[in-house]
Amino acid sequence: MSNGFVNEPMLDLFIFESMQLIEQMESLIIANERSGFYTSDAINEIFRIMHTIKGSSAMMLFNTISTLAHSMEDLFFVLREDKPQNVDYTDLSDLVFEGLDFIKVEIHKIRNGDEADGNPSELINSLRVFQASIKGQDSSPEAMNFAGQTDSHENPSPEKQQYYISKVSRETTSLQNTFQATLRFEPDCGMENLRAFGVVNDLGDLMEEYYHVPEDLDHEDSARAIGEQGFTLFLKTDRSWEEIHRVLIQTIYLKDLQLTQAQNSDLLNNQDLERKILLEDSSDKVSDSSNRDRVTRDFEGKEIHSAVTQQSIINVSVAKLDQLMDLVGEMVIAEAMVIQNPDLNGLELDNFQKAARQLRKITSEMQDMVMAIRMVPLTATFHKMHRIVRDMGKKLGKEVQLEIIGEETEVDKNIIEHISDPLMHLVRNALDHGIESAEDRQAKGKVQGGTISLEAKNAGSDVLVIVKDDGKGLSKDRILKKARENGLLYKSEGDMTDKEIFNLIFLPGFSTKDSVSEFSGRGVGMDVVTKNIETVGGSVSIASTLDKGTTITLAIPLTLAIIDGMNIKVGNSRYTIPIISIKESFRPKEEDIITDPDSHEMIMVRGRCYPILRLHELYGVKTEIIDFVDGIIIMVEHDKKSLCVFADELLGQQQVVVKALPEYIQRLKKISGLTGCTLLGDGSISLILDTAGLISL
Amino acid sequence: MKKLLIVDDEAFMRLTIRNMMNHYDIEIVGEAANGVIGVEMYKEFRPDVVTMDITMPEMTGIEALKKIKAFDPQAKVIMLSSLGEEGMVIEAIRSGAKTFIVKPFKEKFFNQIIYDVLGI
Incomplete structure (x- = not known):
């Protein structure tokens, strides 16, 4: 980027x-491809988008993008104006997608700080061939002779540019001067021909008659001619030299002006004053200006569902939101430090309590607001899948429809980034391994086209994202066989529930597809999905019926940063358990405790037996309270499994800010059962327990 | 202090113009993301000069230009055009646009055109 003024935010905005x-x-x-043709609204909109991309990439000097966008714009211009009938819209979509992919790759390079150095000439060529074919011209590349040309100035413009610049003849007055004006514009100011037109327009009523060289003001050639030789205007007027000079000297980008009184007043004779200026194709009677004008009117009064930045919406960088989030987190901690300050213990402070309540209310409202700002609908993430389903379906020869439900469901921006890849993986899997070929489906008596549905919905503090296909379902036998081969079985096959068998496919090193295809099964298994989802504190579950289909459910927490937690104490250590996973807490009775021969401790609650986990043993904490009757039992649940956690005492419920464990601890060793840590009001550190981790211990 | 109003649907272009505009005596009084808002802002701020993109959703630059000219015949509007919009440029000039600038443009050209239009 040689542009001196280009800076980071501009580049970010451009991207x-x-x-x-x-x-x-x-x-x-x-959306349009499905109906077999493009609506005129869509064509207009695509034209506008390409036009915009062309303009802004040219500003940034990304010529590869702008030339390609220009070609696509041209193609849609033809589609819009000529409304050709013989268009193969599938080919068109493929072509346009290819072009978009090219632009995306270029933008990706730019984002990584690399040179956008792709060569679009091949694509441009295909676009031109396609354009020629819909216009019914000879479409062979030789005939087109466009290969390798990238400079738009060199390309014969496919748009029939033609407009009328007319001038009504006025009655002549007796007092007349004839002037010859020669104007030169600044080099590179662009569209010199139209600047000349502007000059003629500015003079307007001051002139009685006029004639200019070059004559055609709308030809790109005349732009060049004016650039090289200047623009000469002969005019008859009843105004003085000074008046004409005053108007002309105001011309923008004027480099040089010569205005002289002409000797030969016959200069203007025999000039047709109605000048019709045509470009290449003089048979076409549609004027360009009225064409564009028509589009203008089309745009008006129509709701355009576009990503146009509206005045009431601003774009904020995620980094700033992250900072704001951190600050609010700090504030929550500070609030707790003030309100739960040990110095206040035992004091009766009515006014303080009142003020504290107010502060707490505002802090929690602010927290909600910050969370709400970070929430983004899943729409874009879901809609990306359309493209994947389309491309893959075509390649694999499968007819698949994608159904989207609840795309408006919102999740935290950070989470969206984490689930985008897993979701893509799941959709690919469903298409590749799930949906059968059309023949197989027919043989099974299913409808020929398969369906994959993507659904999102809120469930408590979680968002559920469900990927469902109506394909062949998971084969338990094949999963078990594969697991046996790879030594992944952790208990005897007979003891395993369906769920446990299905969950085997989430283990690292598991892949049932024998042949590797282009799209899925490249060794990146489902374990990556699980890993990604678990990073954001979510979980994956699977259900499947043979020949009916498979349903994979991702449960993702709404937000990561602040949770409602129950603080508990073990010895001198504090722990926090997310409220959402606590079922109950109680002081146990001696007679409910059961110890089995392997000295596993269990507790009987309402006729059911639950294992007990002693936190002080797990984390090696010194405490006085080792008898169950002296402490407290907290029953937690995750994924329909329960566990009783034994601790010294409950400290109370509080919103806590989740902080990741410091890196040096993470590096040192993996501590199971912890998701992070938090700061309590009294300044002590509390470790946040991971219920799922504890249960699977 | 001279007042400049930017009307462009692309935040990128608005930022570009903001970055290019470096005269101490020119203040950018507003940025409008479409023609409708542009016209409203013109009425509110009465800028000395307006940069107007031609192709915009909701209301094109040409329509906005006409509305602004109808409101204030003395309005100085500079059209931002790209190659391929010659027909629109002609219409803009007919409708009273002061001049136009062709995208992509350089900082120097941009400032010059603004100075020329403002006569500073």
């Missing part, structure tokens, strides 16, 4: 807006 436009265009194409 952000371009990607948004591309996404918007992709969903437009997918």
Whole structure:
């Protein structure tokens, strides 16, 4: 980037807006492709998007992108104006997608700080061939002779540019001067021909008659001619030299002006004053200006569902939101430090309590607000899948429909980033391994086209994302066989429930597909999905019926940063258990405790037996309280499994800010059962327990 | 202090212009993301000069130009055009646009055009 003024935020904005436009265009194409043709609204919109991308990438000097966008714009211009009938819209979509992919790759390079050095000439060529084919011209590349040309100035413009610049002849007055004006514009100011037109327009009523060289003001050639030789205007007027000079000297980008009184007043004779200026194709009677104008009117009054930045919406970088989040987190801790300050113990402070209540209310409202700001609907993530389903379905020869339910469900921005890849993996899997070929489906008596549905919904403090297919389902025998081969079985096959068998596929090193395909099964298994989801504190579950289909459910917490927790004490240590997973807490009775021959301790609650976990033993904490009757039992539940945690006492419920364990601890060793830590009001550190981790111990 | 209003649907272009505009005596009084808001902002701020993108959703630059000119015949509007928009540029000039600038443009050109239009 040689542009001196280009800076980081500008580049970010360029990338952000371009990607948004591309996404918007992709969903437009997918939506239209399904109906077999493009609506004129869609064509207009795509034209506008390409036009915008062309303009902004040219500003940033990303020529590869702008030339390609220009070609696509041209193609859609033809589609819009000529409304050709013989268009193969599937080919068109493929072509446009290829182009978008190219632009995406270039933008990706730019984002990584690399040179955007792709070569779009091949793509541009295909676009031109396609464009020629819909216009019914000879479409062989030789005939087109466009290969390798990337400079838009060199390309014969496919748009029939033609407009009328007319001038009504006025009655002549007796007092007339004839002037010759020669104007030169600043080099590279662009569209010199139209600047000349502007000059003529500015003079307007001051002139009685006029004639200019070059004559055609709308030809790109005349732009070049004016650039090289200047623009000469002969005019008849009843105004003085000074008046004309005053108007002309105001011309923008004027480099040089010569205005002289002409000797030969016949200069203007025999000039047709109605000048019709045509470009290449003079048979076309549609004027460009009215064409564009029509589009203008089309745009008006129509709701355009676009990613246009509206005045009431601003874009904020996620980094700033993260900072804000951290600050609010600090504030929550500070609030706790003030309100639960040990210095206040035993004091009767009515006014303080009142003020504290107010503070707590505002802090929690602020927290909710910050959370709400970070929430983003899953729409974009879900709609990306359309493209995958389309491309893969085509390659694999499977007819698959993607159903999207609840795309408006919102989750934290950070979480979206973490689930995008797993979701793509799941959809690919469903298409590749789940949905059968059309023949197989017919043989089974199913409808020929398969369906994959993506659903999102809120459930408590979790968001459920469900990927469902109506394919062949998981084969338990094959999973068990594979697990046996890879030595992944952890208990005897007969003892395993369906769920446990299905869960085997989430283990690292498991992959049932024997042949590796282009899309899935490249050694990246389902374990990656689990890992990604678990990073954000979510869980994956699976259900499947043979020949009916498979359902994979991702349960993801709404937000990561602040949770409602119950603080407990063991010896001098504090722990926090997420409220959401606590079922009950109680002081146990001696007679309910059972110890089995292997000295596993259990407790009987309402006729059911639950294992007990002594926290002080697990984490090696010194405590006085080792008899169950002296302490407290907290029953936690995760994924329908329960566990009783034994601790000294409950300290109370509080919102806590989840902080990751310091890196040096993470490096040292993996501590099971902990998700992070938090700071309590009295300044002590509390470790946040991971219920799922504890149960699987 | 001269007042400049930017009307462009792309935040990227608005930022570009903001970055390019470096005269101590020119203040950017507003940024409008479409023609409708542009016209409203013109009425509110009465800027000395307006940069107006041609292709915008909701209301195109040409329509906005016409509305602004109808409100204030003295309005100085500079159109931002790209190659391929010659027809629109002609219409803009007919409708009273002061001049136009062709994208992509350089900082120097941009400032010059603003100075020329403002006569500073």
